[in-house]
Amino acid sequence: MLRIYRFLASRKTALVLLVLVTVLSVAGALLPQEHLVGKRAYEEWKAANPALAALSGFLGLNRYASSWLFLAPLFLLLASTMACSLERIVGHFRDRPSRWVDGADLRNLEGRACYTLLHGAGPAGQAVEVVERVLRRARYAVDVQPLGDRRYLVSGEKGRWGFWGSIIFHLSFMLIFVGALLSAAGSLRGTMHIVEGQAFVEDHGYYDRVMEGPLFWESHRRFAVVLKDYWPVEKGEYVVDYRATLEVFDDFHSVKEDTVGIGERFVYEGVHFSHKSHGYAVKVKLMKQGSGEVLLDGYLSLAVLFEEDEVSYTDYYEVEEAGLRLDMHLYPDFASGEGGFTTASPFANNPYLNLAVTGIEGGESRLFQGLVKLGQTVRFGEYVLSFTDVRYWASFYVIYDRGIPVIFFGFWVGFFGLLWRVLVHRENLWILVEGGDNRVRVEAAGRSEAPKPLFQEVFDRVVLDIKKEVAMK
Amino acid sequence: MTEAELILFWVTLSAYGLAAASFLFGLIRKGQGADRVGVYLAAVGLAAHVAGLTHRSLLSGHLPGAELYELNSLGALLTVFVFLLVQARRPALRVAGSAVSFIAALLLLFGYLSNPEISPLPPEFRSEWFFVHIFFSFLAFACYATSASASGLYLWKSSYPDNGFLKSRVPSLEILDALSFRLVSFGFVFHAMMVISGSFWAYTAWGSYWSWDPIETWSLVTWLIYGIYLHLYLTLGWRGRRMALLNIIALVVIVLNFWGLGHLPGQGGHY
Numbered sequence: 001m002l003r004i005y006r007f008l009a010s011r012k013t014a015l016v017l018l019v020l021v022t023v024l025s026v027a028g029a030l031l032p033q034e035h036l037v038g039k040r041a042y043e044e045w046k047a048a049n050p051a052l053a054a055l056s057g058f059l060g061l062n063r064y065a066s067s068w069l070f071l072a073p074l075f076l077l078l079a080s081t082m083a084c085s086l087e088r089i090v091g092h093f094r095d096r097p098s099r100w101v102d103g104a105d106l107r108n109l110e111g112r113a114c115y116t117l118l119h120g121a122g123p124a125g126q127a128v129e130v131v132e133r134v135l136r137r138a139r140y141a142v143d144v145q146p147l148g149d150r151r152y153l154v155s156g157e158k159g160r161w162g163f164w165g166s167i168i169f170h171l172s173f174m175l176i177f178v179g180a181l182l183s184a185a186g187s188l189r190g191t192m193h194i195v196e197g198q199a200f201v202e203d204h205g206y207y208d209r210v211m212e213g214p215l216f217w218e219s220h221r222r223f224a225v226v227l228k229d230y231w232p233v234e235k236g237e238y239v240v241d242y243r244a245t246l247e248v249f250d251d252f253h254s255v256k257e258d259t260v261g262i263g264e265r266f267v268y269e270g271v272h273f274s275h276k277s278h279g280y281a282v283k284v285k286l287m288k289q290g291s292g293e294v295l296l297d298g299y300l301s302l303a304v305l306f307e308e309d310e311v312s313y314t315d316y317y318e319v320e321e322a323g324l325r326l327d328m329h330l331y332p333d334f335a336s337g338e339g340g341f342t343t344a345s346p347f348a349n350n351p352y353l354n355l356a357v358t359g360i361e362g363g364e365s366r367l368f369q370g371l372v373k374l375g376q377t378v379r380f381g382e383y384v385l386s387f388t389d390v391r392y393w394a395s396f397y398v399i400y401d402r403g404i405p406v407i408f409f410g411f412w413v414g415f416f417g418l419l420w421r422v423l424v425h426r427e428n429l430w431i432l433v434e435g436g437d438n439r440v441r442v443e444a445a446g447r448s449e450a451p452k453p454l455f456q457e458v459f460d461r462v463v464l465d466i467k468k469e470v471a472m473k
Numbered sequence: 474m475t476e477a478e479l480i481l482f483w484v485t486l487s488a489y490g491l492a493a494a495s496f497l498f499g500l501i502r503k504g505q506g507a508d509r510v511g512v513y514l515a516a517v518g519l520a521a522h523v524a525g526l527t528h529r530s531l532l533s534g535h536l537p538g539a540e541l542y543e544l545n546s547l548g549a550l551l552t553v554f555v556f557l558l559v560q561a562r563r564p565a566l567r568v569a570g571s572a573v574s575f576i577a578a579l580l581l582l583f584g585y586l587s588n589p590e591i592s593p594l595p596p597e598f599r600s601e602w603f604f605v606h607i608f609f610s611f612l613a614f615a616c617y618a619t620s621a622s623a624s625g626l627y628l629w630k631s632s633y634p635d636n637g638f639l640k641s642r643v644p645s646l647e648i649l650d651a652l653s654f655r656l657v658s659f660g661f662v663f664h665a666m667m668v669i670s671g672s673f674w675a676y677t678a679w680g681s682y683w684s685w686d687p688i689e690t691w692s693l694v695t696w697l698i699y700g701i702y703l704h705l706y707l708t709l710g711w712r713g714r715r716m717a718l719l720n721i722i723a724l725v726v727i728v729l730n731f732w733g734l735g736h737l738p739g740q741g742g743h744y
Contacts, residue, residue: 014704018697029694065685183682189680235534241599263598274678399676404676407682415665422661
């Protein structure tokens with residue numbers, strides 16, 4: 001066990017794993033990913049590159065982010081990062097660098113050290129004051145240790161806590177990992193749509209599509225969301241946005257209302273509703289002639305299809321009770337020309353429904369085919385159908401991700417750790433001042449976590465300032 | 474593009490082009506005066522650039538980042554900005570100005586040729602995190618590009634150790650090495666912010682903070698490459714030519730990631 005720990009706690013191991021994860025990521029990024037490119041495109045690529053596809057499939061690189069070939073080194077890298085961090089923390093407390101050094105050893109400091117020797121005129125006490133002033137001006141925390149017999153060691157320190165930036169950055173990966181686990185196992189992702197004026201209840205059966213993690217355990221919130229209003233926002237000749245006003249009812253009480261544009265989010269109780277798209281829903285009433293029995297009376301949401309520059313609203317609905325299938329195509333702003341029927345604008349200024357009614361089992365035999373204007377009623381066979389209203393529907397991604405707060409917290413912790421690491425370096429300067437009444441000898445040494453050439457410049461500047469002020473040579 | 478924006482665009486492009494020529498002239502004729510002129514020209518170009526992008530943002534109603542033109546333009550602006558900051562602190566690095574100004578001019582021209590017209594912001598881009606993401610991605614690029622320029626100078630200087638001009642005008646090899654590292658460190662922080670803000674944006678736009686699409690994966694790959702660079706420097710103590718080479722290779726990967734990814738089969742992403 002200790003051997004495994006030692007292996008993982010080696011920085012060389014961590015580096016090798018980092019390289020391995022990078023190489024596997026490159027492979028994963030270059031090879032088509034089945035879930036991203038789609039089944040058809042993947043099959044085409046597979047047919048064109050059979051050998052590579054076979055190898056990729058065998059190694060799991062066609063879905064590399066969930067393959068063990070990728071996950072195993074990733075987990076090992078995480079474990080190694082944690083072990084390395086632990087070792088560094090233990091090492092830091094064990095060999096904690098002191099802000100004091102032996103005044104006699106300044107010339108032989110270990111690590112990225114700088115050293116210089118100066119001589120000047122004047123009393124030692126005055127030189128100490130000058131050194132203190134110069135160091136304070138350079139924003140060092142200064143302390144003076146009298147060593148006796150007109151010998152003083154002045155210590156300047158900055159960035160004392162710099163070490164912890166790197167540790168915090170590396171430990172943040174554990175937070176992100178825990179968040180990712182929570183996200184994968186205990187979350188819900190779904191899509192739903194609401195017709196203007198109607199409600200959606202946050203429960204399994206109301207979603208168009210829903211995916212729940214194995215630890216989600218159907219913990220739905222069961223509040224209702226009503227789409228109160230939906231409208232386009234125009235700017236010049238463009239529609240630049242569609243906005244939705246949503247109201248939440250929890251326990252039959254209105255608890256929140258907000259308006260969101262496309263791409264914006266509405267959040268209640270940790271459940272995020274991300275406004276995605278919209279379409280039209282038509283209200284259709286189907287009755288039996290004579291008996292007046294209502295077979296259908298409600299809003300039917302039409303799918304939105306994009307073909308080149310044209311958007312069409314079309315769908316079908318089966319009325320099982322009557323054995324009828326309604327194929328509908330809506331022209332929100334109907335116009336007819338040489339090319340056939342079209343819509344003059346995407347707005348419901350002059351809605352027409354192109355309707356075809358067939359029997360569910362009836363094959364091609366059509367009971368009705370034709371245009372139905374908003375407010376119009378048509379009769380076919382024993383049925384009466386009215387087209388009574390058009391409204392928008394809006395669709396939303398619904399995300400209830402328990403891992404997100406942890407992941408995003410981990411991101412911020414990591415970012416600030418990294419920023420801290422880059423901005424704060426521990427720097428120590430030690431100036432030994434010794435001399436008589438009119439002659440002074442100054443030894444200056446320093447050490448930093450920053451690259452030595454850059455620290456050398458800082459060190460030289462400080463030494464130059466001391467030189468100038470003590471009038472040394 | 475309005476007339477005012479077009480004028481500012483051409484002023485910017487001309488200033489960057491002239492700055493590149495001036496720095497190059499200074500390099501060939503070994504004159505520091507030409508370098509100073511190059512700095513002034515780059516600063517004039519930057520001022521016109523800021524004015525042009527501000528004007529465009531006021532017209533479009535959003536920060537730059539919606540189209541390829543805006544992305545490239547922002548990239549050029551931040552590259553020149555970072556270079557001017559770095560050279561103010563280290564005038565000896567002005568010799569890298571020809572490469573930096575040339576890259577900026579090229580980016581600007583590339584964006585202009587792609588389509589400079591203003592179009593409405595697509596819905597998925599309507600997130601403040603998107604603009605944070607764009608800003609930090611190009612800030613990281615600017616640091617990496619300036620760092621790679623320093624690494625390029627390192628390779629050049631170390632190949633001709635007896636060249637008098639390089640000895641007198643270019644910082645010492647140790648300083649170039651340390652500066653490359655320092656700039657990569659800052660780029661790495663901005664890159665991290667880019668990845669983080671990108672995942673916030675992806676979460677608001679697509680409901681997923683990370684989906685391993687090629688853009689995301691390549692962005693992670695480049696971050697990891699720079700992570701390897703930093704660990705090699707800090708942990709194994711690597712210095713010198715191999716680090717300079719790695720730095721330049723990492724920048725090439727970044728360039729391919731953003732400008733070349735769309736040309737690879739089966740790739741694609743946010744745009």
